[in-house]
Amino acid sequence: MRLDDPWYDALASGRGEHREAARTTAADVPPQERHVRRRPASRDARGDVYLTVQRSAAFQQVRRRYRHFALPASAAFLTWYLAYVVLATSAPGLMARPVAGVLNVAMAACLAQFATTFLLTWAYVRHARLRRDRLALELRWETQDMTRAAGAARRNVPADALGGSVANGTGGGAVGGAVAGQAAGEEAAL
Amino acid sequence: MTGSHQTLTLLLFGAVVAATLAITSRAGRRRQGSPEEFYTGGRLFSPMENGFAIAGDYMSAASFLGISGLIALYGYDGMLYSVGFLVAWLVVLLLVAELVRNCGRFTLADVVAARVRERPVRIALGASSVTVSVLYLVAQMVGAGSLVALLLGSESGMAHTWTVLGVGALMVVYVCCGGMRATTWIQIVKAVLLMGGALALTVLVLVRFGGDLGALLTSAAERSGHGRDFLAPGLKYGGEGGWASRFDFISLGLALVLGTAGLPHILSRFYTVPTAPAARRSVVWSIGLIGGFYLMTIVLGTGAAALVGTASVRQSSPAGNTAIPLLSMELGGGAGSTGGAALSALAAAVAFATILAVVAGITLAASAAVAHDLYASLKRRRTPGEGGHTEGGRTEVGVARIAAAVVGGVAIGLSLLAQELNVAFLVGLAFAVAASANLPVLLYALFWHRFTTRGAIWSVYGGLVPAVALVVLSPVVSGAPGALFPGADFALFPLENPGLVSVPLGFLAGWLGTVTSRERADEARHAETEVRALTGAGAA
Numbered sequence: 001m002r003l004d005d006p007w008y009d010a011l012a013s014g015r016g017e018h019r020e021a022a023r024t025t026a027a028d029v030p031p032q033e034r035h036v037r038r039r040p041a042s043r044d045a046r047g048d049v050y051l052t053v054q055r056s057a058a059f060q061q062v063r064r065r066y067r068h069f070a071l072p073a074s075a076a077f078l079t080w081y082l083a084y085v086v087l088a089t090s091a092p093g094l095m096a097r098p099v100a101g102v103l104n105v106a107m108a109a110c111l112a113q114f115a116t117t118f119l120l121t122w123a124y125v126r127h128a129r130l131r132r133d134r135l136a137l138e139l140r141w142e143t144q145d146m147t148r149a150a151g152a153a154r155r156n157v158p159a160d161a162l163g164g165s166v167a168n169g170t171g172g173g174a175v176g177g178a179v180a181g182q183a184a185g186e187e188a189a190l
Numbered sequence: 191m192t193g194s195h196q197t198l199t200l201l202l203f204g205a206v207v208a209a210t211l212a213i214t215s216r217a218g219r220r221r222q223g224s225p226e227e228f229y230t231g232g233r234l235f236s237p238m239e240n241g242f243a244i245a246g247d248y249m250s251a252a253s254f255l256g257i258s259g260l261i262a263l264y265g266y267d268g269m270l271y272s273v274g275f276l277v278a279w280l281v282v283l284l285l286v287a288e289l290v291r292n293c294g295r296f297t298l299a300d301v302v303a304a305r306v307r308e309r310p311v312r313i314a315l316g317a318s319s320v321t322v323s324v325l326y327l328v329a330q331m332v333g334a335g336s337l338v339a340l341l342l343g344s345e346s347g348m349a350h351t352w353t354v355l356g357v358g359a360l361m362v363v364y365v366c367c368g369g370m371r372a373t374t375w376i377q378i379v380k381a382v383l384l385m386g387g388a389l390a391l392t393v394l395v396l397v398r399f400g401g402d403l404g405a406l407l408t409s410a411a412e413r414s415g416h417g418r419d420f421l422a423p424g425l426k427y428g429g430e431g432g433w434a435s436r437f438d439f440i441s442l443g444l445a446l447v448l449g450t451a452g453l454p455h456i457l458s459r460f461y462t463v464p465t466a467p468a469a470r471r472s473v474v475w476s477i478g479l480i481g482g483f484y485l486m487t488i489v490l491g492t493g494a495a496a497l498v499g500t501a502s503v504r505q506s507s508p509a510g511n512t513a514i515p516l517l518s519m520e521l522g523g524g525a526g527s528t529g530g531a532a533l534s535a536l537a538a539a540v541a542f543a544t545i546l547a548v549v550a551g552i553t554l555a556a557s558a559a560v561a562h563d564l565y566a567s568l569k570r571r572r573t574p575g576e577g578g579h580t581e582g583g584r585t586e587v588g589v590a591r592i593a594a595a596v597v598g599g600v601a602i603g604l605s606l607l608a609q610e611l612n613v614a615f616l617v618g619l620a621f622a623v624a625a626s627a628n629l630p631v632l633l634y635a636l637f638w639h640r641f642t643t644r645g646a647i648w649s650v651y652g653g654l655v656p657a658v659a660l661v662v663l664s665p666v667v668s669g670a671p672g673a674l675f676p677g678a679d680f681a682l683f684p685l686e687n688p689g690l691v692s693v694p695l696g697f698l699a700g701w702l703g704t705v706t707s708r709e710r711a712d713e714a715r716h717a718e719t720e721v722r723a724l725t726g727a728g729a730a
Contacts, residue, residue: 050721054717054721073280074285081273082443082444085439088427089440092424095423104418104421110270114485117277117279117481121283121474128288129467136726137726143728144728
């Protein structure tokens with residue numbers, strides 16, 4: 001039952017759609033900024049890592065995509081729901097107007113609430129899967145590599161001792177970093 | 191109700207209890223020492239399993255029996271509830287589920303405490319989470335007492351008392367012995383039973399009407415005695431109630447839609463899956479299940495009005511809670527027939543399983559809030575910097591088990607005291623407290639870079655205190671015939687649900703606390719929260 005890889009969700013959902021996702025990430029982020037710049041570790045190394053990541057173009061891209069979808073969509077459905085509740089309680093005359101057969105405005109609005117809920121769920125999930133998941137996952141591994149490297153530096157352990165994953169993450173590009181990080185991340189999460 | 195019918199119902203109840211205890215003992219065999227296992231069941235549930243469990247955690251007996259009953263009695267005004275309960279999940283999906291999964295470990299306070307001074311915020315959020323859980327628990331247990339008494343057809347107070355004691359004892363056993371793993375599986379089994387039961391009844395209703403929904407609605411409107419008004423709003427809210435009853439429903443609607451995302455037992459369910467995308471997919475499953483279920487309650491409620499008749503439903507129970515058992519009886523072949531008795535006993539057993547799964551989830555969330563937030567923070571002051579990770583973890587689980595028993599005991603006591611009272615408002619109140627005290631602080635912590643400790647504390651208490659105070663001053667406590675203290679009259683606030691006022695107050699207090707605090711928000715911790723929330727880096 002537990003055979004499936006926990007990272008399966010993020011990596012393999014919607015295989016066919018990944019090409020599209022990859023295209024948008026490559027196009028929108030300038031190549032030299034796709035990797036978070038690494039800073040020498042200091043006393044507050046962990047905080048520094050997160051500040052660096054937060055300022056990176058790749059992260060700001062993820063955040064912008066998330067907020068540009070989630071915040072307007074939330075405002076829209078909350079307004080639509082509140083309008084529905086206010087109308088249902090204060091304008092029963094309008095709501096009782098027949099539309100077709102036994103269907104009146106009130107019943108149609110009720111069913112429309114169900115329909116918009118399902119529709120928005122579908123749209124949000126699709127948006128997240130195509131526009132966000134892959135970038136977020138790459139950032140996750142890179143951030144975790146950086147945190148670990150910073151922690152090692154603070155303990156005066158040479159960065160080389162950490163093995164290939166950090167080196168890969170620095171030099172190997174998005175895919176290399178993600179794959180190297182995957183092994184380490186699984187170990188951390190399981 | 192005949193004797194054999196009662197025996198059959200009791201047998202099915204026994205089967206439900208036996209099945210849940212078997213699940214608990216199976217889950218209890220696993221390693222239970224770590225908080226990871228106790229609070230999250232190991233974090234490796236699949237999105238589908240978690241989606242069923244969320245649906246099982248959320249859909250209470252009040253939804254199954256209560257909303258169908260309201261639809262049977264008041265037609266369209268009953269449907270307004272279903273819409274609120276479903277739309278609320280969009281807030282969870284879009285703004286909360288993934289981010290909370292990435293930032294927190296066990297409770298809601300984990301997310302906020304990562305950004306501000308930990309101790310006072312944990313105490314505040316622990317207090318508000320326990321308040322929400324106990325309110326919801328008492329509502330469920332008093333409801334369970336009257337439901338079981340009603341379903342068994344016994345009018346005596348003894349059945350009520352024994353049900354409250356039995357349900358209370360069972361939920362403590364599930365949580366203490368099985369932790370999150372047992373709770374989750376009980377919720378999954380319950381969700382399957384509930385969906386199956388509702389689907390079977392819906393199909394039977396539709397077959398009765400030859401699949402013609404128009405005929406179903408027309409015939410429901412005719413037999414309700416209200417005619418066309420049955421399918422339009424106004425029978426319960428609006429009309430004679432005047433503006434107070436209208437604002438009351440708007441207030442309840444606001445509490446429902448914003449409160450779900452602040453319910454501790456719902457938020458803790460996202461920690462049982464490995465990643466944020468898995469949390470997202472579990473919400474998609476639960477939206478599908480919950481949406482499908484509420485669509486079916488519309489068919490069942492109108493079906494009860496059409497086949498049983500609104501007058502008969504009201505005669506059997508003034509709140510409409512027996513609409514589903516009566517409808518099952520009718521669909522199975524009418525009163526006195528074997529089929530009718532069997533189907534109605536099955537519906538009662540599904541309702542009973544529903545009650546057990548919901549109270550188990552709430553008890554677990556309350557015990558986590560006590561042990562992980564309140565106890566850990568209050569103890570930390572006395573012995574600073576003591577205790578290794580595993581050592582602390584083991585004692586924490588011990589404390590959580592004791593907390594589950596104490597919360598269970600308190601809920602049993604309150605439910606027995608409130609036995610004779612009308613506590614239907616408590617569900618709305620629990621949602622209102624969650625929406626006013628828990629949601630603003632959570633959203634501010636996740637989305638506002640300037641948010642400070644003072645803002646967090648003001649936000650929690652600024653929502654919690656007005657919500658509770660307004661209810662004390664409302665017509666549900668005094669000054670009305672159905673109030674808790676009908677003799678006294680100190681009802682200064684006209685609405686039964688405080689959400690319309692207390693939710694904006696919670697948000698306002700959080701903003702005010704933040705802009706007036708001298709302390710500046712910690713940039714690094716904000717960066718950490720934001721990066722972790724959106725990427726999942728360093729997620730537990």
